[in-house]
Amino acid sequence: MKTHSPSKLTALLVAFFCYSLGFAQIASNVYLHETSIEEGKISHELKIDNGYFIYSKFKKSPAEFISTVGGFYSVENDSIKVKLEFNSNYEDDGVTKMAIPFSTDGTALILNDLKFEAKNMEKQDLDGQWLFATRGPDTGQERRGEAQARKTLKFLLNGHFQWIAYHTETFRFSGSGGGTFTAKDGKYIEHIGYFSRDNSRVGAQLDFNYEVKGDDWHHKGKNSKGAPMYEIWSRRN
Numbered sequence: 255m256k257t258h259s260p261s262k263l264t265a266l267l268v269a270f271f272c273y274s275l276g277f278a279q280i281a282s283n284v285y286l287h288e289t290s291i292e293e294g295k296i297s298h299e300l301k302i303d304n305g306y307f308i309y310s311k312f313k314k315s316p317a318e319f320i321s322t323v324g325g326f327y328s329v330e331n332d333s334i335k336v337k338l339e340f341n342s343n344y345e346d347d348g349v350t351k352m353a354i355p356f357s358t359d360g361t362a363l364i365l366n367d368l369k370f371e372a373k374n375m376e377k378q379d380l381d382g383q384w385l386f387a388t389r390g391p392d393t394g395q396e397r398r399g400e401a402q403a404r405k406t407l408k409f410l411l412n413g414h415f416q417w418i419a420y421h422t423e424t425f426r427f428s429g430s431g432g433g434t435f436t437a438k439d440g441k442y443i444e445h446i447g448y449f450s451r452d453n454s455r456v457g458a459q460l461d462f463n464y465e466v467k468g469d470d471w472h473h474k475g476k477n478s479k480g481a482p483m484y485e486i487w488s489r490r491n
Contacts, residue, residue: 387399443462445458463475
C-alpha cells in the first residue's frame with residue numbers, strides 16, 4: 255500500500271489529539287465542529303476511544319455525506335501516527351498512513367483555527383466498538399471477525415453511532431452511516447444523521463431490540479428499507 259502525506263481532509267485530524275493528566279493521550283469522547291459555507295454548514299464529527307478514531311464530515315441541510323476516515327493511532331512526542339483501516343476518499347487520495355503534528359488550547363482541540371468541542375460524557379449500554387459477526391439466530395454458522403479483511407465496524411460512543419463497511423487489504427469502501435442513538439432496557443433507537451448510500455434516509459428513526467450475550471450483541475428489528483433483520487455483532491474491545 256502507498257503512504258502519502260496528509261491531504262486537507264486528513265490533516266484536520268491534528269485537532270483531535272491532546273495532553274491529558276500530564277501524559278500524551280487522546281481523551282475518549284465525541285468532538286464536534288461546524289464550518290460555515292455558502293451552501294450552509296459542514297458538520298465535523300470525531301469519535302475517539304480505546305486506541306481508535308473515526309473522523310467524518312457531512313452536511314445536515316441539504317443532507318449530504320462528504321467523507322469518513324478511521325483507524326488505529328499512537329502518539330509519539332508531538333505527533334500522532336495513524337494506520338487507517340478505511341478512507342472513503344482512498345480512490346482519490348490514496349492515503350493509508352499519517353504522521354501529524356498536533357497542538358491544543360486548554361480543553362479544546364484545534365487545527366487551523368478550527369475549534370472542536372468535546373461533548374459531555376454520558377455512558378450508555380452498547381458503548382464501544384463492534385464487528386459484524388453473522389446473521390441471527392446463532393446456530394453455528396461461520397462468523398466474520400478480526401481475521402477477515404472484509405469488515406463492518408459499528409462504533410458507539412456518548413450518544414453517537416456510526417457503521418462502516420470496508421476492506422482492509424484493498425481499501426475498498428462500501429458505505430457508512432451514522433447519527434445519534436439511545437440504548438436502554440433492551441430498546442435501541444437510531445436517528446440517522448448521514449448515510450453515504452442514500453441521503454434521503456437522513457432524519458429517519460429506526461427502532462430495534464437488543465440483547466447482549468457474553469461478547470455478542472443480538473440486534474433485531476427492521477433495516478433502513480423496512481425489511482426484517484437479525485444481526486449479531488461481536489465486541490471488538
